[in-house]
Amino acid sequence: MSVTIDIAGLPAERIAFAPSPLAELCMTLHALSQPAHHPGLVSWTTATTAGLDPCLADRLLEADFMWRGSFADIFMPFAGLPGGTGLPAATLAGELDVLDRLDDDRFVMAALEHCWLALYNEGGGPSPLHDPRARAKALETAAARGPRQLEFSVRLLDDPAGVRVWLRRLLEDCDEAFFAQTWKRIEPRQSADARHKTEVLRRKGLATALKEVSAALSVDEKHTTITADKMVNGNATATDPRIGDGLVFVPTNFGWPHLLVLHAPGWRPVVHYPLDSPELAAAPGSVELLQRRMEALAHPMRMMLCRSLARAPYTTSELAAVYGITAPEVSRHLAVLKKAGLLHTRRQGRYAQHQLDLSVVARIGSDFIEGILR
Template identity: 35%
Template sequence: MPVLLDLRGANSSDVQIGISPISELQACLHALAEPDHHLEHRAWLVRTDEALSPDLRARLTRFAPLWARRRCRLLLPLSSPLDTDVDAEIERLSRLPERDFVEAAAYTIQGGDFDPRQAVSRPREFIAACEARSFSRGELARSLVDDPEEFRAVLMRTLTDCVGEFFAEEWERIHDRLREEADQTRSRLRGLPLAELISSVSPAAQPVQGGRAVRFDKLQNLTVALRGNSTLLVPTIHGRPHLIIRGEAGFPVVVHYPVAWHSQPASIDEMQQRLTILSDPARLALCRHLVNEAITTSDLARRMNMTRPQVSRHLARLRAAGVLTSERSGRYVYHRVDVQKLMQMGVELLRAIVR
C-alpha cells in the first residue's frame, strides 16, 4: 500500500525546503507519548518527561490523540514560508478559519476511515465514532464540537507552555543540524529532476512512471497530486524513524522526513537497507563507471544500454544509500560515487554489528 506523489504538471519552483519548529515540536510530543518507538532519544525523553509540570502533563495527556499515529495537520506548516520561529507558526493557528481548524483536528482525533466534514455537519456521529475508538478520543471530540475556539485557545496555550518548559532549549540544540540538512537538500534541487530530488530525502522513496511520480513504501494507500499546490520538504530529528506525508486539500503538501545526527551511528536495519541497495547487479555496474569519473545520466544510459528513467531510478537508490553525489555544470548534471562514504560504510557496518 504505497503513497504516490503525482508530479505531472508540478514544477520545481513549487517545492520549498526548510525547517519547521512546530513540526519538530509535534514530533517531540509524539515521542513523549510513544517512547517505545524512539529508543535512540530515550535519555532525552526520560529527562523531559520527569521535568514536566503537572498541569502541562495533564494537558498533554488530554490532547495526545492529536499527535498519535496519524499526526495533526494543524501541527505541520499551515503555509509558507518555512524557516520561521515557533511563535509565528503557533500564531498561524489563530488565523485559520474555524471550519478548517475543526476539520483538521477532527480528522486526527477520530484517526480512522472518516470524513472530517462530519464533525461540522453531523457532530453527534463524529463524537460516537471517536468514542468507539477510545474514551479519551470521545472526550476530546466532544470538547472540539462544543466550543471550537476554547479548544483552540487551550491547544495554543499548551504548545506555548511546551516551548517554555522544554522545546526552546531542544530547538536550540538541534536547529543547526536541521538547517544544514535543509540547505543540502535545497542545493540538490538546483541540479536534479523533481522526481529525483523528492525521492532523495528517503530510502523508502523511488521515482516511478518515468519520473512522473514518486512512490513511498508506507503502510498507507494514498495518491497526492502536486500540480497547482506547493510542496514543503521538512527534515526532522525527533520524528525519526517515521516518514509523514500529508496532502489534505487547502494545505500545502508536506513531506516530513527523518534525518540523523552526524555522530549518530546507523542502525543495523539501515545498514541492511543500504547493502541491499548496493547489492543490485545494475547498481554495482553503475558504481564501476561512477567511481572513476563524474558522468551524466544520458551518458550512463548509453554505456549501460538502459533508458534514462531506468538509470534515474538506480541513481536515486544510490543517493538514498548515501554514496552518490550530483553536481550541475552548465546544462548538465554529473554524478559520481563518493568513495569516502563508500569506505565509511564498512566502518558503520562494524559499529552496527558490535553495538
C-alpha cells in the first residue's frame, strides 16, 4: 500500500523544502490532544497542558477533530490556493492570511476532511454547503464523534464565515499562549534542515534527497513517480493545471512518527516529514500474550483497521464504510483485537466507539507503531 505523487514533467525548481508555522501549530495541537502518539514529547505536552487557560483548552476541544485523529488540510492552505506560490509563508500571520483567501467550499471540505476519507481519491465528493446528502453525511459522521463535534460542524455549515473568524482567533490565541515561544526555538533548525535538503537535491539528486527525508520515500528510475510507503492507498499529481504545479517538503519537530502526504484532489501535494525518530522502549510480556497479539495483528484487514483506530475512536459502521466491508465483519475483527487486549471501547451517547490502546501497542515495538501512524 502506498501514496504516489506524479511528478512527470515537473521542473526541478518546483520541488522545494520549507518550514510551515501553521502546519507545525497543527502538530503541536495534535501532540496536546494525543500525547500517547508522542512519548518523546511528554515533558512539553505536560507543561503546556498545565499552563493552558481553561477557556482556551475548552475552545480547543470544539474543533479537535481537525488535528486529533487526522490532520485537516486547512493547516497547509498554501497548497490549496489556486494561482498561489505553493509555498508556506514565513510567519504564522502570513499563513493565516493565505487561509483566509481560500473560498468557503474549499475551506469547509478541508475542515471536514474526516468525513470524506472514503472519497479522497475520487474528487472529494460534493460540497456539504450545497448538497443536502453531503451535509447529512457530514453531520452524521460528526455526531459519531460526539456532541461538541456535531455542534461545531453545524456551525461550520451554517455560518462558515463566522467559524473562519472564530478559528483564526483560536489559532492566534494558541500562538500567544505557547506556540510563538515554541516556534522561535525550533524554527532555526527547520530552516537549516530545509536549506540542507535543498542543497542535497541540487547536488545529489532527488533519490538521495528523498532518502534523507525518510526511508519510506522513493522515486522510480525515470523520476516520474514518488512513492510513500504508507498503510493507505492514494495518489496525487504535482502538475495539476487546476491549482498549479509544485511539490513541497515541510519539516516538523513535533510530527514523529507521522509521515504525512497531503494528496487531496485539487491541491498541490505536500510531504510533511519528521526531523526526529526516537526509539520507544519495549517492555516484555508473556509469550502467550505476545502470540495472541501478533496473531491478532497478522490479518491484513485488522492491520488496516488498526491504522484508523490508532488515530481516533471509530464506530463499527464508520469503519465498515471506510474499508468497504460489512459491519458484522468489522465486529468480528474488533472482537479479536479486543481479546488480545489491544482495543478499548467507550460509549458516546448511542454510539460505541473503539480505539487502539497505544500504550499497549507501543510495547510490541516501535516499527509497528511507526508503521500504523506513518
